[in-house]
Amino acid sequence: MGGRVNSIGIIGFGRFGKVLANILQKGFSIKAYDPKQSSPFSGVEFVSLDELLKEKTIFVAVPIRHFESVISDISSRISDGTTIIDVCSVKKYPVEMMGKSLPENVGIIATHPMFGPDSFMSNNRLKMMMNNTRDSHNQFKFWKGFFMDQGIQILEMTPDEHDRMAAQTQGVTHFLGRMLKEFGIKKTSIDTQGFRDLLDLVDQTCNDTWELYTDLQLYNPYTKDIIENLKKSTDTLENRLKELQS
Amino acid sequence: MGGRVNSIGIIGFGRFGKVLANILQKGFSIKAYDPKQSSPFSGVEFVSLDELLKEKTIFVAVPIRHFESVISDISSRISDGTTIIDVCSVKKYPVEMMGKSLPENVGIIATHPMFGPDSFMSNNRLKMMMNNTRDSHNQFKFWKGFFMDQGIQILEMTPDEHDRMAAQTQGVTHFLGRMLKEFGIKKTSIDTQGFRDLLDLVDQTCNDTWELYTDLQLYNPYTKDIIENLKKSTDTLENRLKELQS
Incomplete structure (x- = not known):
C-alpha cells in the first residue's frame, strides 16, 4: 500500500545529509538529528533523537564507521511501522547490520546515492543504487518514484x-x-x-x-x-x- | 639569414610522420623516405634516402629506438647547410646523439610535438616543445613562426x-x-x-x-x-x- 508521507527524519547532518535535505525538501518537511549540528539549515527543524524517532521514514546519513553504533542505539527505541533508509557508500556491511539489529516490523531500504555535494551542484546526470531489502511497509516503490522524479537514475541491484x-x-x-x-x-x-x-x-x-x-x-x-x-x-x-x- | 624553404624531407612515415605531413602540407611540398612505406599519401612524394638527403630541411620522425642508427647512417651522407629537426617524445637522448654524430655545419632543431593522430583530429589546443639546439643556418625562428601560424602553442625549453x-x-x-x-x-x-x-x-x-x-x-x-x-x-x-x- 505505502503512499505519500509528509515529513521525514534524517539522522546525521554532515556533508551528505545536507545534499539529501536539498533533494527531500522538494516533497517533505524535514526533521534532523545530529549531535554536532549547530548552524541552522533552511527548511530543516533540528530535534532530539527521541523526537526524530517518531517519524515513519528515517534516513540514516552518518559516517559508515559510526553506522553500527547508531543502528544499535536506535533499534530498541524505534516504533513498529517505521522504515529506515540508509545512504552508505558500501552496501553489504550496513544491510547485514540493519537486518540483524532492527526489529522485524521495521522496514529497510538500502541506497547508495552516487553523488556528493560537488557532483550534485554540477549538471551531470545523477545515479543512485537502490535495494529493496526488507520493505515491510511497501515504501520502496514510492521512494524509487520520488528520486526518479528528481531526475536521478535508479539502479536496482543486490548489496553484493x-x-x-x-x-x-x-x-x-x-x-x-x-x-x-x-x-x-x-x-x-x-x-x-x-x-x-x-x-x-x-x-x-x-x-x-x-x-x-x-x-x-x-x-x-x-x-x-x-x-x-x-x-x-x-x-x-x-x-x-x-x-x-x- | 634563413627564411622560407619550399620543400622539406621527412625520414620515417609512420603514425606521427603522417600527422607531420598534414601540418607541413600547408606550406611545403614534401618528400618522404620510409623503408616500410607502401601506400601512397596525398601530396607526398616517396623518394630514396639519397634523394631525400638533398633537402635543406629534414624532419626525422622515426621510433626513438631506431633514432641512433638512422642518425649515424645519414651523418656521413648529409650535405653542409642542412638542418635536421627531430620530433622524438624524449629530448636529452636524441639531442646528445645528434650533437655528437652530425657534422658541425648541419643545424639541429629539437622538437616534441605534444600531440598524436587522435589529439590532432580533436579541436583541442595543440602544444609543441622546441629547443634551438644548434641553429647553424638561422632556421629556428622561421619554424617557430610556421608552427605558431598553424595554431600550435610553442614552449621553448632545454632538453633537460x-x-x-x-x-x-x-x-x-x-x-x-x-x-x-x-x-x-x-x-x-x-x-x-x-x-x-x-x-x-x-x-x-x-x-x-x-x-x-x-x-x-x-x-x-x-x-x-x-x-x-x-x-x-x-x-x-x-x-x-x-x-x-x-
Missing part, C-alpha cells in the same frame, strides 16, 4: 553486486586519486589532456574527507583484492620494462 | 627541462593508462565521472603503440624515478589503510 562493482569504480578511482596526491602530482607547462584529467581526478577524490575514503576502502569487502590487483598490474608492467632494459 | 617535466606528465599518464589496462578496468553500470575519465585515459594512452610507450619510459632518464615514486606512494597509502585495520 553493488560492492563488487563499487570496488572497481569507487575503489580504483579513489585509490588512484589519493595515490597521485601522495605522489605530489602537479601542473606543468607541457600538460596534455590526459594529464589534466588526472589532476581533475585528484581534485574530485580528495574533496571528499579522508574518513569517507578509508571507510570506502575498509568496509567494502572486495576493495582489498582490487588494490592488490592494481599493485600486481603495476609490478607486471614494471617487470616488462625491466626485461627490455636488461 | 623537457625530460624532467615529461617524466611527470607523459610518464605518469602513460604508466597509469597501461597499468589500468593490464588490471582489466572496464565499464560498469555505476560508473561516476571520475571513473569514466580513467576509462578515457586507458583509451587515449593505449591507442599509442606499445613501442612508443616503452621508448618513452626507457629513453627518458627521469622516468624510472617517477615510477619508483608512484610505487612508493602506493605503498604509503596502503600501509595507512593497513594501520587502520589492525
